[in-house]
Amino acid sequence: MPTGKVAVFTASGIPYEIEELPTPEIEPGGVLIKNTHAVICGSDLHGWRGDGDGPQRAIRRVPGHEFTGVVHSMGDGVDSDSVRRPLKEGDRVAFPFFNPCNRCYWCIRGEHHACPHRGRNNHQGLDAYPYCDGGMADYYYLPQGHYVYKVPDELPTDAVPPVNCALSQVMFGLERADMDFGDTVVIQGAGGLGTFATAVAAEKGASKVIVIDGQQPRLDLVMKCGATDTISIMDYPTPEARVERVRELTHGVGADIVVEVVGIAAATLEGLDMVRTNGKYVDIGNIGGGSIEFAARKIINNQTQWLGTTHYNPWIVEAALQFLVRVQDRMPIANVISHKYPLEEINDAFEFAEWHGREGGSTANRVALTM
Numbered sequence: 155m156p157t158g159k160v161a162v163f164t165a166s167g168i169p170y171e172i173e174e175l176p177t178p179e180i181e182p183g184g185v186l187i188k189n190t191h192a193v194i195c196g197s198d199l200h201g202w203r204g205d206g207d208g209p210q211r212a213i214r215r216v217p218g219h220e221f222t223g224v225v226h227s228m229g230d231g232v233d234s235d236s237v238r239r240p241l242k243e244g245d246r247v248a249f250p251f252f253n254p255c256n257r258c259y260w261c262i263r264g265e266h267h268a269c270p271h272r273g274r275n276n277h278q279g280l281d282a283y284p285y286c287d288g289g290m291a292d293y294y295y296l297p298q299g300h301y302v303y304k305v306p307d308e309l310p311t312d313a314v315p316p317v318n319c320a321l322s323q324v325m326f327g328l329e330r331a332d333m334d335f336g337d338t339v340v341i342q343g344a345g346g347l348g349t350f351a352t353a354v355a356a357e358k359g360a361s362k363v364i365v366i367d368g369q370q371p372r373l374d375l376v377m378k379c380g381a382t383d384t385i386s387i388m389d390y391p392t393p394e395a396r397v398e399r400v401r402e403l404t405h406g407v408g409a410d411i412v413v414e415v416v417g418i419a420a421a422t423l424e425g426l427d428m429v430r431t432n433g434k435y436v437d438i439g440n441i442g443g444g445s446i447e448f449a450a451r452k453i454i455n456n457q458t459q460w461l462g463t464t465h466y467n468p469w470i471v472e473a474a475l476q477f478l479v480r481v482q483d484r485m486p487i488a489n490v491i492s493h494k495y496p497l498e499e500i501n502d503a504f505e506f507a508e509w510h511g512r513e514g515g516s517t518a519n520r521v522a523l524t525m
């Protein structure tokens with residue numbers, strides 16, 4: 155059986171190891187992807203650092219979820235993508251990094267993002283089928299019932315890795331918030347997700363897109379992606395000052411929609427105060443742990459619609475690809491990779507990504523592993 159390389163994560167503080175594992179035998183309806191690029195996402199860095207007070211999964215696993223590749227081989231019954239475009243070996247594809255089951259209480263309601271069976275194989279361990287399977291690996295296996303989309307010819311491959319995490323995630327968040335034309339939108343955090351959220355909110359017709367961050371290069375970037383205003387944490391150092399500034403910019407009303415893509419628990423507390431009465435709070439970033447405390451009546455009195463959001467419906471990926479085709483000449487969000495490392499140098503790549511992030515690295519200059 156042919157084999158492929160995987161980067162193995164054991165625990166925070168222990169370097170990744172490269173192992174060689176068998177590639178899976180492809181079942182009917184399955185597709186084996188030869189990965190080409192995997193970007194180091196903020197959440198990969200959280201896991202690598204061991205941030206937060208969330209449960210530390212001790213299991214050996216393959217990191218990486220912002221990735222793309224080409225069709226390596228297809229199982230019986232597969233000759234097209236999920237919208238029936240012909241598919242052949244070598245075609246560039248994008249796909250969710252999780253697999254809804256298509257037959258459960260949630261899936262039959264179209265709530266694939268909440269399917270309890272959507273977990274990734276590569277989080278289950280490496281000693282069982284399909285073995286060589288993950289983002290930071292040579293191969294990724296799409297089982298029967300998967301979703302896969304051909305990458306439009308107009309898009310450079312470097313644009314594709316963040317499609318299945320950052321971009322699809324924020325598109326789905328704003329869809330869940332049922333954003334209206336003319337809404338005012340606040341984005342907390344101008345990292346990868348925040349930059350995409352800015353672009354999507356602007357293109358969906360926001361009257362204001364107000365972005366908050368502590369790094370000036372990131373704030374400069376979002377201004378090229380449709381932001382109307384930025385709030386620098388350097389200029390507004392306290393939560394109260396930032397909430398007050400949002401009120402000023404929204405004529406005393408507060409924002410229709412606030413999107414949290416920071417990943418720090420305190421940001422949620424602050425962001426809730428920016429939502430107008432009966433407005434919406436889309437909470438995406440706080441996946442790493444951390445706690446907040448506030449008066450129970452806060453949400454009720456403000457009639458806040460608080461939308462915790464993780465993962466997305468798989469058809470968002472196609473919309474995300476088409477979105478990039480349309481805006482790539484106007485917004486600097488398509489060529490997002492500035493540094494590439496071969497998979498074997500994953501430990502150097504993470505060290506560099508960590509330093510680069512602190513220096514203001516943003517969605518326009520991310521670090522990728524190549525396979």
Ligand SMILES: [Zn+2]
Binds near residue numbers: 197320
């Ligand atoms: Zn991600």
Ligand SMILES: [Zn+2]
Binds near residue numbers: 256258259269270271
């Ligand atoms: Zn399901």
